[in-house]
Amino acid sequence: MEIKKIIKSQGTRHAIMRLGRFLPDRIMLALQYRLLLHRWPRLKAPQRFNEWIQVYKMSYRNPDMLRCVDKYDVRQYVADKIGHKHLTALYQVVDNAHDIDFKSLPEKFVIKSTSGGNGDNVMIVRDRDALDIPAVTEKINGWLKKNYSDTSREWAYRSAARHPRIIVEEYIDHLPEKGLDDYKFFCFNGKCKFFKVDFNRYTNHQANYYTPDGQLLNVIEGNFTNDPAHSIAPSAEISEMVIIAEKLSADFPFVRVDLYNNDNRIIFGEMTFYPASGYTRFIPDDFDYEAGKYFPGLNDAIWTKYSDAGK
DSSP, rough: HHHHHHHOOOOHHHHHHHHHTTSOHHHHHHHHHHHHHHOOOSSSSOOOOHHEEEEEEEHBTTTTHHHHHHHTTHHHHHHHHOOOSSSSOOOEEESSSSGGGGGGGOOOEEETTTTOOOOOOOOESSGGGGHHHHHHHHHHHHHHHHOOOHHOOTTTTTHHHHHHOEEEOOOSSSSSSTOOOOEEEETTTEEEEEEEEEEOOTTHHHEEOOTTTOEEEEEEETOOOOOTOOOOOOHHHHHHHHHHHHHTTTTSSSSEEEEEEEEEEEEEHHHHGGGGGGOOEETHHHHHHHHHHOOOOSSSSHHHBBOOOOO
């Protein structure tokens, strides 16, 4: 988002946003939308994907979302839907980083906060013995003090922010120099309509968008570039990932399901209800409208069961 270029410090950005924490959601979200995308959102009659995400934040209150955004609780949700085999190994879950038993951990592992954090609250450890444990402990405990939902107005994360924990999981990346390809399936009413793949995360982060059967879309997201040469051939793994994403998304009007394919082992990443908090800049701009068409209508049953938006 462009505000990150203007205000480099994340703490300063959130401090500014907190100044408006007493504003109603509708006003706060409209102001943020105007600041970040340079236009006012149509919240009463959403058309763009980004506008729908703002309405989603304001109006949809499915309690299962609270489980799905918590990095620990979501594991049981996933196990209930598709089984345990697509989950990483869980080593530890603690309330305080001082309680992490580093000596019992393998050489490589990943530490996360259960409350998310826009990707900031993740630590990838490739050499346990090289860790400065007091410094690492202080940093991780700092994650627990952050509450992004106050500024983003992302309802689903408010519960996770009230009881954040720390989890330590299996390290799965067999391509540490470039990073694993990250498959993100955009599912509406339980159907995948398109997906994107983030690749070269640690070198030259790029992202391609595809149809469900793997055809490259002429879409660029924000400051990323796409690479037509990074093709996704139709495969049994892609088909299986679409099936998994649709099973996990079936109970919601919209959710993005993130998966990894690590040496033909499909691994669950996370479920994201508000991608980029609804402030993604698409090129061409028309794709914002095209993606918005997939959202179920405000009066559809899957929406109205937990929403007052259509009333």
